[in-house]
Amino acid sequence: MLREGKQPGKDFVLVDLRQEDRTGGTIRGSINLPAQSLYPAIPTLYTMFTTAKIRSVIWYCGSSQHRGLRGAAWMxxxxxxxxxxSLRSLVLLEGIRGWANAGTEYTAFMDEYDEGAWR
Structure with missing residues (x-):
């Protein structure tokens, strides 16, 4: 769960690595950087995140078993x-699917949430 007092974009960054499979919603405050374009962008992202004094980057995809792990490992x-x-690169366990299926306290933090997409 998002810790009280911690704000996406200020204390941490959530990075959604999905491209075409973004149906069902996304975690509020996350940015979308499709995995296909990620590797060459790592140096620029690192500079942006450290300049903004971001402490943690949390990567996710559908299940975080492939793109999420790869993005976190590259960073x-x-x-x-x-x-x-000063900067940590983390993976959202079970990805957006795990988040969406964890209950209403989590889906309340999703934009464009579509319950039917997660069944």
């Missing part, structure tokens, strides 16, 4: 190569 490698300990 984590980039962070590690710089010896940076």
């Amino acid at each position: 984590d490698d980039y962070i590690e190569d710089r010896g940076d300990s």
Whole structure:
């Protein structure tokens, strides 16, 4: 659950790596960066996030078993190569599907939520 007092875009960034499969909604405050275009953008994203003093980047896709893991790993490698300990690269376990199926306290934080898409 989003911690009280923590705001997306200020304290952390949620990155939705889905492209064509974005039906059903997205977590409020997340940005969409399709996985296909992500790898070359990692240095720019790192600069943007660290300049904005973002502490955590949370990556997700449908299940976070492929694109979410890959995105988090690429950013984590980039962070590690710089010896940076101020930014963390994390994966949203079970992805947006897990979030959408976790109950109304989670779906309340979704934009364009469509219950039928998650059955």
